[in-house]
Amino acid sequence: MSDLVVGTLPVAAPPRRHASRRFFRHRLAVLGLVVIVALALSAAFAPWIAPYNPDDVDIANRYAPPLSLGHLLGSDDLGRDVLTRLMYAGQISLSVGVAAMAVTVIVGFAVGAFAAYLGGWVDVALMRLTDTMLCFPSVFLLLFVAAFVTPSLASISLMIGLTCWMELARVVYGQIRVLKSADFVAAARMVGAPVWRIILRQILPNVMAPILVAATLNTANAILLESYISFLGYGIQPPQASWGNMLTNAQSDFLVDPWLAVMPGLAITLAVTSFNFIGDGLRDALDPKMQQQ
Amino acid sequence: MGRFLVNRLAQSAVLLVGVSVIGFALMHLAPGGPLAMYTLNPTVTAQDIQRIKVQFGLDQPVWVQYFKWVAGVFTGNWGYSFFGGQPVREVVFDRIPATFELMGSALCLSLLIGVAIGVLSAVKRGSLLDHATAVAAMVALSLPTFWFGLLAIFIFAQTLGWLPAGGNRSTDGGGFLDALRHLILPVAVLALVLVAQWSRYTRSYMLEILNQDYIRTARAKGLRPSRVLVNHALRAALVPLITLGGLQLPLLVGGALVTETVFSWPGMGLLFVNALGSRDYPVLMAILMVGAFVVVLGNLIADILIALVDPRAKITHV
DSSP, rough: OGGGGGGOOOOOOOOHHHHHHHHHOHHHHHHHHHHHHHHHHHHHHHHHHSSSOOOOOOOGGGOOOTTBBBBOOBBBBTBHHHHHHHHHHHHHHHHHHHHHHHHHHHHHHHHHHHHHHHHHHHHHHHHHHHHHHSSSHHHHHHHHHHTTSSHHHHHHOOOOOOOOSSHHHHHHHHHHHTTTTTTHHHHHHHOOOOOIIIIIIIIIGHHHHHHHHHHHHHHHHHHHHHHHHHHHTSSSSSSSSTTTTTTTTTTHHTTTOOOOHHHHHHHHHHHHHHHHHHHHHHHHHHHGGGGOO | OHHHHHHHHHHHHHHHHHHHHHHHHHHOOOOOOHHHHHTTOOSSHHHHHHHHHHHHHTTSHHHHHHHHHHHHHHTOOOOOOOTTTHHHHHHHHHHHHHHHHHHHHHHHHHHHHHHHHHHHHHHTTTHHHHHHHHHHHHHHHOOOOOHHHHHHHHIIIIIIIOOOSSSSSSTTTTHHHHHHHHHHHHHHHHHHHHHHHOOOOOOOOHHHHHTTTHHHHHHHOOOHHHIIIIIIIIHHHHHHHHHHHHHHHHHHHHHHHHHHHHHHHHHHHHHHHHHHHOOOHHHHHHHHHHHHHHHHHHHHHHHHHHHOEEEEEEEEHH
């Protein structure tokens, strides 16, 4: 549970200019942003800049160590280039992270917003559902579902999103409960705006800050979850590479080539740490009240 | 206190009912239903599947099956494993002690280290130590647990040979020391994330508390700084820390699952992953329920502890 859950009163949003200045003052967050942009670019342009084809098998050059001729980060058990596969795997892992985050935000916002805004039995039903879902350790739930669904980029993102929306729903719920009685919302209601319009046009812009922070941290978490279920074999299937499934054989190959276990894990750690730092920076920048001293 | 207890117990019961309904629905929504595994096997005929369905009661309406299952939970009949046919209750209960051994050790260790780091960095706020632990905690929270576990096995078990690579006991038995040696790596890996969380939260609570008037008063009275820190400040931080302990449980249980699979630790997590492979629904369902039960129970205990420590909680939390 993050400190986001502690419902602070939504304050008047500080001018955006100040927020971005505060963000760029957070050095680690800026570093995180640079790393993510670099990872995303190298993944997106992999077909053009990667030294090899990700499925090029070269049995003569198996288990090449890093920095060896032709293979900057070495090659794997089939002689495929590790750097190339890391770049292509980045496409998968980063896409899953972002797509799962989108699902989380949409579901979490919808549940939290409708529960808080409509109140009554809708509130009770939706928030009880949220509480109940929070009782399951999310890894169990995710694996349970993942084992029965044919894995694909879309299905994995959907599953991760659908098992991780609860905390965001609680954040949104807390914020909107307070906002609901604000004058401008009452005014919109009086001129007869429909509920969905009030939620999207009046309320959403005012809860953007905590959602943005939660979304960033959720992306980090989704990348971690994808790597774990792919590692266990219920996620992205080989020969398609994901950072998680590149580690699947690491245990048996360790004595031959320990580097095969190190590289993909470093990529995961780098991406997740960066997203977490960006989230931290955003929190400091967007809501001075939430800032940790 | 009585009314508070009754209220909280009722809430927990409602949660458990919700958990069981969701778990049961998931099991029956799965493509092919609980017998999906058999339909893939060419030697199993349609008649066989029908017979198995009748045998396990799967031909009845879902809600009848649900109530039968609930009744079974209370009478000790948790169904039978599809794989091997042993009673689910035995299969799962056999694994609980190992999981609790792992979770309990990790929780205690992380609590000690995490709170100590948190207090230190709050007291030495802005120092090099404070910044270093902040960055270290963030990286620790971002590490994929399973990868960190693999690296730990490579380094300390396979390369250096100092510690065993997996399991919780040597095959030839071994005493307390043997058990301890098996515990070190998995506990260290599981505790790392928890230490990071405890230290971050302790730090922010302590910073808030150290600015309070009564701390200034205590200092002004000339009490020793260590006494102010422990008797006044840390005691006040107890309430939010207990809440965090409750909220952290899903993370702890989930983390235990991941750690167990990497270290072949014979607990519920490893059983869960093995049962996934054989689509053993009754076992999966039981573990899902035990996991959720631990979380609900943990939150209940946390709330009761808080009510004992801080009488105000009884009013606000009801």
